[in-house]
Amino acid sequence: MSNALERLFKPRAIAIVGASTREDAIGFRVIRNLRKLGFTGAIHPVNPRYPEVAGLPCLPSVDALPDDVDAAFIAIPAEHVAGVLDEVGRKGIRAAFANASGFADGGADGRALQQTLAATAARHGIALCGPNNMGLVNVHDRAAIWTQMNMTQVQPGPIAVIAQSGSITLALAEDERHLGFSYLVTCGNEAVLGVGDYLDYVVRDDRVRAVLIFVESIRNPARFAAAAAEAHARGKRVIALKTGSSQRGRALVAAHTDSLAGDDAVYDAFFRRHGIIRVHDLDEMLETAVLVSAYPHPPATRHIVPVTLSGGESALIADIAARAGLPLQSLSAETVARLRPAFPDFARPQNPLDGWGLGFNAKNFGIIVEALQADEGIGAIALCVDAPGNGGGDVPYALQMTKLVGKPDHRKPVIFFNNTAGTGVNEDVRKALAPLGIPYLANIRNAVLAMAHWLGPESPPRDSAAGGTADVSTLAKLPLKQTALFDALRAAGVPMTPCLAATNAADAATKAEALGLPVVLKGCADEVPHKTELGLIRLGLRDADAVRTAYAEIDGILAKVATVSPTREIVVQPMVGDGVELIIAARHEGGFGTVVVVGLGGVLAEFIKSVSVRIGPVDAAEARAMLDDCRASEVLVGLRGKGPYDIAAAADAIAALSGFAAAAGARIGAIEINPLIVGTRGAFGVDALLTPPSNEES
Numbered sequence: 001m002s003n004a005l006e007r008l009f010k011p012r013a014i015a016i017v018g019a020s021t022r023e024d025a026i027g028f029r030v031i032r033n034l035r036k037l038g039f040t041g042a043i044h045p046v047n048p049r050y051p052e053v054a055g056l057p058c059l060p061s062v063d064a065l066p067d068d069v070d071a072a073f074i075a076i077p078a079e080h081v082a083g084v085l086d087e088v089g090r091k092g093i094r095a096a097f098a099n100a101s102g103f104a105d106g107g108a109d110g111r112a113l114q115q116t117l118a119a120t121a122a123r124h125g126i127a128l129c130g131p132n133n134m135g136l137v138n139v140h141d142r143a144a145i146w147t148q149m150n151m152t153q154v155q156p157g158p159i160a161v162i163a164q165s166g167s168i169t170l171a172l173a174e175d176e177r178h179l180g181f182s183y184l185v186t187c188g189n190e191a192v193l194g195v196g197d198y199l200d201y202v203v204r205d206d207r208v209r210a211v212l213i214f215v216e217s218i219r220n221p222a223r224f225a226a227a228a229a230e231a232h233a234r235g236k237r238v239i240a241l242k243t244g245s246s247q248r249g250r251a252l253v254a255a256h257t258d259s260l261a262g263d264d265a266v267y268d269a270f271f272r273r274h275g276i277i278r279v280h281d282l283d284e285m286l287e288t289a290v291l292v293s294a295y296p297h298p299p300a301t302r303h304i305v306p307v308t309l310s311g312g313e314s315a316l317i318a319d320i321a322a323r324a325g326l327p328l329q330s331l332s333a334e335t336v337a338r339l340r341p342a343f344p345d346f347a348r349p350q351n352p353l354d355g356w357g358l359g360f361n362a363k364n365f366g367i368i369v370e371a372l373q374a375d376e377g378i379g380a381i382a383l384c385v386d387a388p389g390n391g392g393g394d395v396p397y398a399l400q401m402t403k404l405v406g407k408p409d410h411r412k413p414v415i416f417f418n419n420t421a422g423t424g425v426n427e428d429v430r431k432a433l434a435p436l437g438i439p440y441l442a443n444i445r446n447a448v449l450a451m452a453h454w455l456g457p458e459s460p461p462r463d464s465a466a467g468g469t470a471d472v473s474t475l476a477k478l479p480l481k482q483t484a485l486f487d488a489l490r491a492a493g494v495p496m497t498p499c500l501a502a503t504n505a506a507d508a509a510t511k512a513e514a515l516g517l518p519v520v521l522k523g524c525a526d527e528v529p530h531k532t533e534l535g536l537i538r539l540g541l542r543d544a545d546a547v548r549t550a551y552a553e554i555d556g557i558l559a560k561v562a563t564v565s566p567t568r569e570i571v572v573q574p575m576v577g578d579g580v581e582l583i584i585a586a587r588h589e590g591g592f593g594t595v596v597v598v599g600l601g602g603v604l605a606e607f608i609k610s611v612s613v614r615i616g617p618v619d620a621a622e623a624r625a626m627l628d629d630c631r632a633s634e635v636l637v638g639l640r641g642k643g644p645y646d647i648a649a650a651a652d653a654i655a656a657l658s659g660f661a662a663a664a665g666a667r668i669g670a671i672e673i674n675p676l677i678v679g680t681r682g683a684f685g686v687d688a689l690l691t692p693p694s695n696e697e698s
Contacts, residue, residue: 003094004095004125005127007070009136009138009143009183010141011145013068013070014044014070014071015046015088016043016046017046017062017076018074018075021050027053034144036153044066044069048061062087067092070095071093081131089120089121089126094126095126095128096127096128098128099135099147100130105132105189121191127192128193129145129187131189134147134166136183136186139181139182152174154173158209158210159180160183160211160212162212162213164187164216172212172282179286179290195215200226203230203238204230204234210239212239215241215242216243228275237296239277239278239279239292241281242271266592266613269595269596270592275456279453287447288454291453294413295439298456304380305378305380305382306328308384311354321352321448324449327455329377334375335374341364341367362404369410381413385398387418387425387429388423389423389427390422391426399429402432402433403432405438416440418443421443421446472660472663478667479526482499482569483501485690493652494656494657495684496685496688497573497576497686501570502571505551505552508521509544509545509551513544517542518575520537520539520572520575521571522537522538523537523557524567524571527562534557551570558570580600580635582598582675583601583676584601584673585597585670585672587671588664588666588667593662594616594662595613595614596616596617599611612630617658622655627651627654645679646678646681650676653676653685670691671691673685
């Protein structure tokens with residue numbers, strides 16, 4: 001397929017099947033766009049109705065094409081595409097484009113057409129772009145297999161765009177931020193090639209420094225993950241904008257591409273796992289691209305110092321940075337001392353730094369820059385300017401500033417950013433910064449977000465395909481009773497309370513006394529995951545009579561709600577002391593792998609929205625970070641005179657459960673411990689639920 005992809009992106013000769021003499025026809029547009037970009041290869045129109053198209057000899061059939069054609073653009077209605085693709089394959093052409101709609105985007109009949117199309121491409125080993133898309137542009141190599149009516153004159157540069165939306169691609173191609181592009185790729189319905197295939201190809205090109213991706217869903221997460229790993233290995237940054245995070249957004253995604261948007265939290269975790277920068281609108285995407293294309297690698301230290309126009313803007317930057325997760329550390333005493341000559345006696349230099357609130361002074365600005373450059377603990381300097389795109393403001397000062405940054409002995413990255421988006425960045429300032437390689441961003445919020453993205457997660461991307469090492473042989477005999485599930489989890493290192501099955505009321509009393517009163521009696525069956533609501537849990541049973549009575553009552557309830565359940569069981573457990581209740585869970589999510597979920601738990605788990613999600617398995621350090629994310633750690637460190645609780649034990653339990661679930665893979669649907677009670681010493685799972693895989697997964 002790699003050779004076929006090369007022909008798709010760099011065809012030396014291309015056939016336009018279904019070419020027309022109408023200038024608004026798709027085939028004619030592709031010919032015009034190839035010429036507009038300066039394509040130097042041969043173009044062969046194919047249509048038996050015309051002797052020539054666009055001044056080129058028009059051949060009557062695919063079979064009449066010469067043998068050196070690398071790719072074919074098929075510009076005909078959907079119902080005929082598979083047949084023509086078969087002709088293309090029999091001709092030996094191994095790359096093709098199909099732009100027609102009416103495939104998987106067009107209901108059941110369309111889905112059947114797309115399946116036939118994919119099977120035809122597979123039979124001939126054809127790399128197929130589309131259908132239901134605009135094609136692609138290889139800017140550097142001047143190949144525009146592109147259907148736009150009035151093609152934007154794209155300038156060459158280091159940015160590749162891969163999108164499941166043609167209109168988004170067109171908007172980015174306008175290049176208002178002067179990024180310059182290497183590739184524009186529209187994926188369409190992805191009958192054969194998907195976003196991961198395109199990503200893998202473009203990141204291997206040394207002319208590409210960053211990739212912008214717009215997706216509605218990722219159909220092959222494993223392929224995408226492998227491509228993301230390739231990007232990371234080559235030092236390329238990938239910025240993704242994914243729609244469908246809202247309920248209404250998910251409905252629109254499904255209607256547009258006939259593919260379901262996955263759980264948005266899973267995508268967040270997936271992108272994080274693989275070092276992908278996730279943004280939430282096009283402006284944020286573009287400003288981040290400006291920054292990471294100038295500085296692909298983040299600084300050695302995450303310490304950034306914004307230097308502002310005023311105290312008000314310093315406070316605004318600090319507020320936005322706190323929301324964006326951009327750390328703004330205090331200035332060192334040595335750096336404050338170096339800064340002193342640039343400030344009046346009453347001023348107290350701090351981060352963000354109000355550098356010239358009393359008026360711009362070039363000498364003082366130079367002192368500020370040199371002082372910050374001299375501090376080894378500072379990773380980058382960010383200069384906020386009031387330089388509107390239509391002129392005015394502090395443009396003269398900003399131009400003076402450009403002359404004082406970027407000296408040969410200045411090793412720290414410098415970033416300029418406007419205080420507002422307004423009319424855009426000032427062109428004079430941008431042109432002054434361009435030769436220095438200094439990025440110039442459009443407004444405070446997007447600049448701060450871009451810097452936070454640039455720093456990225458502190459841990460490098462990891463392979464989510466790696467499984468755990470836990471023994472999961474027990475899962476070969478699903479479904480499991482509660483006692484067997486507890487045993488399996490305990491063997492995997494998950495701390496679980498003792499859990500003994502009782503065969504009758506007398507047996508329950510005997511086992512309760514052996515465990516030590518008071519105890520808990522619990523009725524279990526897979527059919528009744530919500531035990532509390534049905535009265536299947538009895539707490540604090542302090543003597544044998546209470547145990548026997550509770551057993552009889554629970555047995556009666558189970559007889560009604562789980563009559564023939566193979567997992568029906570009444571168990572005895574010791575009472576666990578006070579502690580913080582967590583829910584820890586993991587589920588198998590198709591190609592995404594193991595999804596780990598952590599949050600405050602117990603009976604309120606379904607009503608608590610603050611959870612942390614990762615692609616597993618996770619280690620104890622990442623599990624600890626998850627507790628921070630969902631704010632459980634705020635409770636675990638102690639609250640209102642209680643605690644502190646054993647955070648380390650909680651993190652170890654999360655890591656162990658994630659390893660168990662990763663080792664199980666597709667053999668389970670989900671596994672949940674709710675609650676995991678975290679005490680002052682240790683943590684104990686007191687209830688567990690295992691969901692088998694769905695029919696689609698098994």
